[in-house]
C-alpha cells in the first residue's frame with residue numbers, strides 16, 4: 001500500500017526528498033525492500049504538513065547493501081518535538097541513510113551467538129577495547145571475540161554537535177557517585193558520571209578533543225612503578241594510531257599519518273571561538289596552534305578525533321575497517337558478568353545475552369577493557385580484589401588484590417556562566433541541518449565552544465608541567481533534548497556561554513566497591529572529589545584565569561556578563577572571593593568525565609598495584625586489563641588518546657608474549 005508523505009526519488013545516484021507524493025515505490029529503490037518499512041514509518045509521522053522544511057530538496061548519495069543498519073535510538077527519540085516533528089523525522093532519515101554519517105552499509109555485522117571458544121576475549125568495545133580487538137585480529141591464526149554490553153552506534157550520534165545528546169538514556173550506564181562530603185553537594189552528594197554503553201563506548205558521546213597530556217605525566221607513571229611507560233616509550237604508540245590530516249599546521253615532529261584514527265580540526269567553529277583566542281592573547285595567556293606540539297600552554301581550537309566533520313568512535317576507526325576479517329567476531333547487547341577461572345588461570349567469561357546465560361572459553365587470554373568503573377567491578381564480581389570486602393559480599397576469593405577499585409580519580413571542575421550582548425538564536429536550525437546533510441560542514445560539524453580550550457600552570461606547579469585546563473560551552477547546534485543534559489540555560493534574550501576551570505592533577509582519591517554480588521547491581525562509586533585543599537585551589541586559580549579573560553577588551557566589546565547566582569551555603573563569603581569559590585566548588589562541582597586509575601599499573605611488590613607494566617593482573621594467569629583504569633594518574637589533558645595508546649600497547653604486549661611479530 002502506498003503511504004502519503006514526502007517523496008523519496010532517486011535520480012542517478014542521489015536521493016532527493018520532494019515535497020509531496022507517494023513514496024512506496026521509490027522506497028524500494030532506496031536501499032532494499034527490507035529497509036523500506038522503517039523508512040516509511042519515519043516518514044509516516046510527518047504526513048500532515050510536508051511543505052515547510054528546507055530539508056525537502058536535500059540530496060544524498062545512495063549505497064546499497066542487503067542489510068542496512070538503521071538502529072536507534074533515533075533523533076526523534078532523543079530530541080523533544082519542540083523543533084518540529086516533521087523536521088526531526090526527515091533529518092533522521094537523511095542521517096541514517098547517508099553513507100558518510102549513518103553509513104548503513106559499512107557496519108560490522110555482529111554475530112548472533114558467540115562460538116564456544118576463542119583465542120582471545122576482549123570485554124568492552126570502547127576507546128581501548130576496540131583497539132585491542134582490531135590489532136589482535138591482525139594475526140590470521142588467532143580468533144578474537146569482542147563483547148559489548150550495548151548496541152551499535154545510532155546515526156544521529158555521529159553528528160559532532162550532538163555531543164552528549166544520547167547520554168541519560170539506554171546508551172549510558174547512568175552511574176552516580178554516592179556519599180560525597182566535598183563534591184556535588186547541591187545534588188545531595190551524588191555526582192553524575194555518564195559512561196557509554198554501545199559500540200565505541202564513551203567515544204560515541206565525548207567531545208572528541210585530541211590531547212595527550214605532556215611528558216611529565218608519564219614520568220610520574222614511571223615513578224609509580226609503570227616501568228616502560230615513559231614519554232619516549234609511549235609516543236610511538238600515539239603515532240601508530242594517528243592519521244593527522246593537518247600536518248603543516250601541526251608539526252610532523254609530533255604527529256603522524258597513516259594510522260586508523262583520523263585527527264583533524266572540525267570544519268566549523270562559531271565566531272566566538274576565535275574571540276576567545278583573541279581574548280587569551282590580550283590577557284597574555286598566549287595562543288597555541290597545537291597543545292600536543294611544542295607549545296603545551298595557551299589557548300587553542302583543539303584538534304578532534306573525527307573525519308571530515310563526522311564523529312569517528314574508536315570502534316569506527318579501528319574495528320569497522322576490519323569488518324571482513326573472519327577471525328574477528330563482535331557480539332552486542334551482551335553483558336559479561338564474570339571472568340571464569342580454573343585455579344588462578346582465567347579460562348573464559350560468563351555473559352548474559354538475550355536473557356540467556358552463556359559461557360565462552362578463552363584459549364589464551366581474557367582482556368578487560370570495560371572502563372574505569374566496570375573493569376574493577378568485573379574483577380570484584382569474579383573474586384579478584386580485597387579479600388575482606390569480597391567475603392563480606394559472599395564472593396569466593398580467587399586472589400586477594402587490595403588495589404582493585406582503589407586510586408579512583410577524575411578531573412574536577414567548576415563553571416562560570418555568562419551572557420553575551422548578542423541576541424539569542426537557536427544554533428540548531430534547518431539550514432544548519434541541510435548544510436550538514438549536503439556536505440558535513442556548518443554548525444552541526446562543530447561542537448560549538450567545546451572545541452576551544454586552554455592549558456595553563458597554577459602556582460603549585462612549573463610552566464613545563466601545567467595543571468589547569470579551561471573548557472568552554474555554548475553555541476552548540478543541539479536540539480532540545482528529552483533528557484536534561486543541556487544545563488547551560490539561556491534567558492531567551494542573549495546567547496549564553498560557560499567557561500569552566502578544571503584541575504588536571506587531582507590528589508583526591510576515591511574507590512569502587514561492590515554493592516552486592518549481583519552483576520546487574522551497579523557498583524558503589526565514591527569519588528571523594530575536591531577533598532584536598534590542593535584540588536580546590538587549582539580550580540580556584542583557574543577561575544582567576546577565566547575572570548581575566550572576561551575582563552579583556554574583546555570580551556567587554558562582546559558584552560560578556562556573569563550570570564552565576566550566589567550559592568546560599570557559601571553566601572557568608574564575599575561573592576567571587578577565593579574563599580567563596582573554595583566553598584562553591586564543593587556545591588556545584590562539575591566532574592569531568594575522565595575517570596582513571598582504579599586498576600593501576602605497578603610492580604608486584606606494590607600492594608596496591610593491580611596490573612604489572614605489561615598489563616597482566618597480578619597473581620592471575622591469562623588475564624589483562626587495558627583501558628583508562630590502568631593509568632596510575634590521569635594525564636594532564638583530555639585523556640582518550642592516552643586510552644587508545646594503552647590499547648595499542650596491550651595488543652603489542654600480547655603479540656610479543658605469544659611470540660608474534662608486532663607491526
Ligand SMILES: Cc1cc2nc3c(=O)[nH]c(=O)nc-3n(C[C@H](O)[C@H](O)[C@H](O)COP(=O)(O)OP(=O)(O)OC[C@H]3O[C@@H](n4cnc5c(N)ncnc54)[C@H](O)[C@@H]3O)c2cc1C
Pocket residue numbers: 123124125126127128129147148149150164194195196197198199200201202203205206207208209210211334335336337369370371372374375378593594595627628629637638639640641643
Ligand atoms: C561527555 C564526555 C565528554 C568527553 N570528552 C572527551 C574529549 O573531548 N576528549 C577526550 O580525550 N576524552 C573525553 N572524554 C573521556 C573519554 O571518552 C574516556 O576517557 C574514554 O572513552 C575511556 O575509555 P575506556 O576504554 O576506558 O572506556 P569506554 O570508552 O567507556 O569503553 C568501555 C566499554 O566497555 C563496555 N562494557 C563495560 N562493562 C561491560 C560488560 N560487563 N560487558 C560488556 N561490555 C562492557 C561499555 O559498554 C563500553 O562500551 C569524555 C567523556 C564523556 C562522558
